[in-house]
Amino acid sequence: MVYMFRKRINVALAGQPNVGKSVIFNNLVGGSQIVGNWPGKTVEKAEGKLIYGDYEINVIDLPGIYSLSTYSEEEIIAREYIVSAKPDIVVNVVDASVLERNLYLTLQLFELNAPLIIALNLMDVAQSKGLRIDVEKLSRILGVPVIPMIAVTGSGIDKLVKTIVDVFEGRIRLSPFKVRYGREVEEKVSIIAKIVERYLPNLCSKYPSRWISIKLLERDDHVLRMVSELYEGKVVLLLVQEFIEELEKIHGESITSIISSERYGIINRDILANVQFIEKEAIRLSLSDRLNYWTTHPIIGYLILVLVFFGIFYFIFIGGSFLESLLDYIFDEVFMPQISSLLSYHLPEPLYGIIVGGLINGFIAVLTISLPYILPFYFILSILEDTGYMPRAAYLMDAFMHRIGLHGKAFLPLMLGYGCNVPACLGCRIMESDREKFLLSFLVVLIPCSARTVVILGIVGRYIGLIYGLLLYVVNIFVVILIGLLLNKVLPGCPVGLIMEMPDYRKPFVKAILIKTWRRVESFLYEASPLIVVGSVILSLIYQLNLVEPISYIMSPLISGLLGLPIIAGFPLIFGILRKELALIMLEELFGSSDLRMFMTFKQMLVFTITVMFFIPCVATIAACVREEGWKRATLISLFTVILSIFLGWLTNLSLTLIGL
Ligand SMILES: Nc1nc2c(ncn2[C@@H]2O[C@H](COP(=O)(O)OP(=O)(O)OP(=O)(O)O)[C@@H](O)[C@H]2O)c(=O)[nH]1
Ligand SMILES: [Mg+2]
Incomplete structure (x- = not known):
């Protein structure tokens, strides 16, 4: 061996x-x-x-x-x-x-x-x-x-x-640069280092003594705490304090400024002066600066923001519809009839129902219903992310975000949420305070992710009209703002200000964009499609066991009573917890048709889509939320979305009925 x-x-x-x-x-x-x-x-x-x-x-x-x-x-x-x-x-x-x-x-x-x-x-x-x-x-x-x-x-x-x-392997040897501060600082650093080595040997086995000394001088919280917890540490801290006061007196500025300006001195004098050269002709107002000017302009900037948003969803809808009809043709017209006739010949009925109706149909639904919208979405999101437009949008939104107790930076996870709520939930960590993080977690799960976009554009966009689909995003934004305003009032504490660095615009590279899009599509196929297929198989089992009617009956007061939906629409809502696009996939599977117009009115389509748009986040998002916020808060957030979605679904149903639709 x-x-x-x-x-x-x-x-x-x-x-x-x-x-x-x-x-x-x-x-x-x-x-x-x-x-x-x-x-x-x-x-x-x-x-x-x-x-x-x-x-x-x-x-x-x-x-x-x-x-x-x-x-x-x-x-x-x-x-x-x-x-x-x-x-x-x-x-x-x-x-x-x-x-x-x-x-x-x-x-x-x-x-x-x-x-x-x-x-x-x-x-x-x-x-x-x-x-x-x-x-x-x-x-x-x-x-x-x-x-x-x-x-x-x-x-x-x-x-x-x-x-x-x-x-x-030691084939290249390192002889690292030695950072040497000015005489006064250097003197103190070496005295502290000697004392630390002598009295705090355990700490020195973890960190270099010279580093501990510099950090003590810089008043680094973490190191100060570690030292103060040690018996001999107190004496060391007294000495450090004395040295700090002495240095601050000599230089007339705070110790952090002294050390940082010495570091910049070393960088410029000892390093950059010898290796970095500026070639004159390149000094002019760059494209990045001009783009920056217009995209953060107090009037034009907002116009561009609205155009960008509409442009994105228009592109996804057009690209998605095209891909959908193409893939529909390949799988539903060419591939599926052949497979069905082959398998119906070899498999007994209940097994045929589960394998073809559940497994294969589930997988084909991934390719013909989800993928067509998800692919253009990921593509355009990658471009948007790499150019540097996102932080500009965040900057523009700063004033609005303050109204809901957040600041512009919070706009970044919210925008990521349009792609997928999972990174958006994890991204809430960029917020400075726990209050803001919690508030933002509440809001990001309400953002229609690309899977929900499949439902919105695949139902409302396709059957009622693109403009109504886009309108739903606007409605969504209003609801998010409203909830934000409310939470800002309810949650204790105060919002904090925005500190965010604005990076230069960068030219996106086609290859990088394509790789990034592919990686996302790949992980969608690996992670989401098993969930969709499992959902589809469970549904076909429920079918085979004749459980559709009894379960629908139990849910009917809510589904048909309150929301006015076809009685079986409860299944897609529940299964949507696995993956949001299952809501649409299951509707088609339950009706046995990809033309929903034959089974639902426009009103029902709107009510259904609005409910899905705000309904409980999918399992992956809940898991991310638990990780960031803990069980209690994640449960609270999930329950809140269930109540909110049913309330909004009911409200839509009621108002459309009242105006005679
Ligand atoms: N033009 C250009 N762009 C680059 C290069 N390397 C990275 N980028 C872009 O720079 C941006 C930042 O890259 P990331 O890898 O996300 O940076 P990071 O250091 O991981 O950032 P954080 O996780 O936020 O700390 C992305 O938009 C990249 O596409 C490069 O060599 N040239
Ligand atoms: Mg990174």
């Missing part, structure tokens, strides 16, 4: 927000981490594996952090990972177009004694800004390998992997 032993290399990707860490991660391990042009998408570390020759490279994608201080949950996650898990190699991804700011984190990684490789990403953007970087010299000064990259095109990835292995 032959055993294969692969050497394992643990690699962490660390860097500031929005520098391309997740693109590199996805490229390396084929992952599907959220990628987009705004800071703060990755909120929790993600893990993936790459096999390279005799090596198994374990890659961790860390959240973006501006520095190694502990201002946010992400910074703690990233820093603790680097310190505790001690990865073999830390790939510090830096944005070549704003090196000064990015190297700020790099210096701190050096101080942490992390074994670094620098991935100098976004070289294309740096070049278009007229910046030239002497990569070799940068590598010489920093004493570690520097790999120029354009991650979205895959350029530099191979070299990065090879370098990781070479460093791991």
Whole structure:
């Protein structure tokens, strides 16, 4: 027997927000981490594996952090990972177009004694800004390998992997840059380091003593707490406090400003001055600046926002209808008749019903009902994410969002919600306070995700008219605002202000967009289609066991009494918890036709769609919500959506009946 032993290399990707860490991660391990042009998408570390020759490279994608201080949950996650898990190699991804700011984190990684490789990403953007970087010299000064990259095109990835292995095997030796502060600070740092080494040996076995000293001087909360909990720590803290006061007196500014300006001094004087050159001709008002001006303009900006939104749904509807009729023809007209006649010949009736009616029909429904709308949606969402329009939209919406106790940044998870509520729920973590996070979680699950879009455009858009379909999105926005206003009044606490960095516009790359769309479609096919097929099989079992009537009867007071829907419409609503598009798929399966007009009135279609639009989130979203908010809150949110959806369905039914429809 032959055993294969692969050497394992643990690699962490660390860097500031929005520098391309997740693109590199996805490229390396084929992952599907959220990628987009705004800071703060990755909120929790993600893990993936790459096999390279005799090596198994374990890659961790860390959240973006501006520095190694502990201002946010992400910074703690990233820093603790680097310190505790001690990865073999830390790939510090830096944005070549704003090196000064990015190297700020790099210096701190050096101080942490992390074994670094620098991935100098976004070289294309740096070049278009007229910046030239002497990569070799940068590598010489920093004493570690520097790999120029354009991650979205895959350029530099191979070299990065090879370098990781070479460093791991000691073929490339690291002689890391030594960060040296001004004389006064340096004196204090080395005294504190000696004392810390002597009196706090346990702490020094985890963190480098020099790093602890700098962090103590910087008044880092986390380190201060750790030291104060130790018996000898109190004395150390007294000394540190004395040193801080002394330094602040000499420099006339706060200790954090002293240290950060010294760091910038080192970056500019000792590093950038030797390696970065600005080529004159590129200094002009760039396309990005002009686009930024118009898309954040107080009047034109909003017009563009409305146009973009309508344009997106129009594109999805047109693209979706076209793909739907194409796939319908292929599967329903060509493929299905052949399969049915073949299987009906070989299978006994109950089994035939379950296999063809449940399994195969369920799978075909995925391809002919969901996929046609989901594909254009993912495509256009990818473009929107990569250009950098999303944070502009968030900026424009800031004033509105304040009315509902949130701020512009909250608009990002809400927009992601149109694609899928799961990342939107997880994305709520970017909010600063627990109150805002909870409030936003309530709202994101009300946003019609792409699966609900399948229902909205596939029923109302298709049978009543696209404009009515689009109107439902507007209604949805109004309801979300209303609920937000209400929650803002009810929930204790106050909203906080917006602090968000506005990234430059970036040109989306066709290849990157296509890969991203495909990855999303792929995970939709893997994750959603089993749920849809299971739902479809359960339904056909219910059919075979003659349970349709009794169950419908139990639900009839709600379904036909309150909502005025055909009695069997309760099934699709319930099964929609598995996957939202099951609501439409099951309606067609239950009616045994893909033309709903024969079985439902326009009023019923509207009531049904509105109920589905707000009804309880799907299982995957509930799970994400439990993870972020805990059981109690997730249950509260889910129950709330059930009551809200039935109430709105009833209200629609009542008002349409009152006006004689
Ligand atoms: N032009 C260009 N764009 C890039 C490059 N690398 C990444 N991008 C784009 O930059 C944006 C940010 O990339 P991400 O991988 O999401 O960045 P991240 O560092 O993981 O960001 P956070 O998770 O928010 O910290 C995306 O829109 C990418 O498509 C590059 O080399 N050139
Ligand atoms: Mg990321």
